[in-house]
Amino acid sequence: MKLRRSAIVAAAGLTALLAAQTGAAGAAASPPGHAAKPPVAVAVPRDSLRGLASKVGLRIGTAVNTDVLATDAQYRQITADQFSSVTPENVMKWQVVEPTQGTYDWSAADQLVSFAKANGQLVRGHTLVWQNQLPGWLTTGSSTPAQLRDLLHKHITDEVSHFKGHIWQWDVVNEAFNDDGTMRDTLWLRAIGPGYIADAFRWAHEADPKALLFYNDYNIEGIGAKSDAVFALVKQLRAEGVPIDGVGAQGHLDTKYGFPDQMQQNLQRFADLGLKVALTEVDVRTTLPVTTPEALAQNADYSQMLGACLLVRQCISYTVWGFGDAYSWVPGVFAGEGSANIYDESLQPKTQYFALQQVLSLAGGAPHRG
Numbered sequence: 001m002k003l004r005r006s007a008i009v010a011a012a013g014l015t016a017l018l019a020a021q022t023g024a025a026g027a028a029a030s031p032p033g034h035a036a037k038p039p040v041a042v043a044v045p046r047d048s049l050r051g052l053a054s055k056v057g058l059r060i061g062t063a064v065n066t067d068v069l070a071t072d073a074q075y076r077q078i079t080a081d082q083f084s085s086v087t088p089e090n091v092m093k094w095q096v097v098e099p100t101q102g103t104y105d106w107s108a109a110d111q112l113v114s115f116a117k118a119n120g121q122l123v124r125g126h127t128l129v130w131q132n133q134l135p136g137w138l139t140t141g142s143s144t145p146a147q148l149r150d151l152l153h154k155h156i157t158d159e160v161s162h163f164k165g166h167i168w169q170w171d172v173v174n175e176a177f178n179d180d181g182t183m184r185d186t187l188w189l190r191a192i193g194p195g196y197i198a199d200a201f202r203w204a205h206e207a208d209p210k211a212l213l214f215y216n217d218y219n220i221e222g223i224g225a226k227s228d229a230v231f232a233l234v235k236q237l238r239a240e241g242v243p244i245d246g247v248g249a250q251g252h253l254d255t256k257y258g259f260p261d262q263m264q265q266n267l268q269r270f271a272d273l274g275l276k277v278a279l280t281e282v283d284v285r286t287t288l289p290v291t292t293p294e295a296l297a298q299n300a301d302y303s304q305m306l307g308a309c310l311l312v313r314q315c316i317s318y319t320v321w322g323f324g325d326a327y328s329w330v331p332g333v334f335a336g337e338g339s340a341n342i343y344d345e346s347l348q349p350k351t352q353y354f355a356l357q358q359v360l361s362l363a364g365g366a367p368h369r370g
């Protein structure tokens with residue numbers, strides 16, 4: 001059968017077919033650990049990122065700004081056509097889902113889950129335990145340590161239960177370490193002690209035993225003090241039987257720093273513990289205005305991160321932190337920097353997009369070799 005003859009492919013169907021034909025690693029028709037039914041077969045452009053990634057058993061994801069998704073048809077079209085997984089950029093965070101104590105608002109996140117289902121996409125849940133974007137009632141309240149532990153338990157149980165069966169990977173704990181490898185001083189560490197991480201994974205697992213549970217952090221892409229500390233932690237968690245399934249490296253790079261050291265080897269050492277790995281929040285910022293060398297460095301960073309993931313069998317998804325420069329979190333946080341995404345301010349694909357497309361084509365065999 002000549003697959004290349006069909007201009008449009010059904011993502012799930014093609015994945016299954018290619019998995020059968022080529023034994024593609026981790027082909028994701030029935031994704032590992034996913035409770036929900038396999039995603040519906042939808043027509044996707046053959047040369048889209050998701051179309052190409054489906055041939056090599058990889059999910060290509062994006063963070064989604066649900067406000068833009070609701071109002072911009074072009075944004076919606078790109079999200080559906082190009083990506084096979086979505087992450088809510090903000091709307092599953094505690095601040096959004098429980099703005100008033102005891103009153104949940106799942107509406108925006110529910111809409112994204114429905115969008116994903118309609119478009120044959122999986123959902124990365126983000127994020128259950130973090131020190132940022134917490135509701136004011138929690139951070140300004142006067143809860144005792146024991147009460148904070150109960151509140152965290154309830155938050156995890158309620159949120160994971162609400163989305164049970166709809167989440168592929170949960171970022172259970174986010175950014176718990178400092179760059180020097182010490183544990184970050186957060187309200188959770190202060191109230192509960194270092195055991196809050198194991199507690200969080202156990203509570204999440206109780207609420208949805210089939211979701212893949214991830215530890216997620218930045219500056220752990222390469223080998224270094226921080227990734228060493230995370231490695232030691234997850235090794236210990238595995239040894240103690242704590243239900244952790246994966247480690248997510250966020251992948252927020254900046255062209256003014258070099259590429260992370262030994263990224264492939266770093267991902268592989270986590271995989272060798274029996275864990276899955278993922279790139280979860282990829283973007284590559286630079287100082288504005290962008291010069292040609294900086295743009296080339298951005299292309300290289302995007303490509304090399306994808307290459308490192310593709311070279312590690314247990315790397316199951318590569319997610320960009322949004323795709324359009326107009327909606328990036330970067331300019332608001334890193335003064336004078338931006339242009340971090342793969343589409344420009346008018347939602348036109350940039351060279352970074354074509355760099356990813358090329359790497360995926362190469363990984364699956366160039367089209368004329370099909």
Ligand code: XIL
Nearest residue numbers: 089090126127133174250281328329
């Ligand atoms: C960011 C969002 O992109 C912004 O819109 C929001 O104002 C702050 O959070 N690491 C994470 C993400 O895990 O949740 C952060 O997202 C970016 C850094």
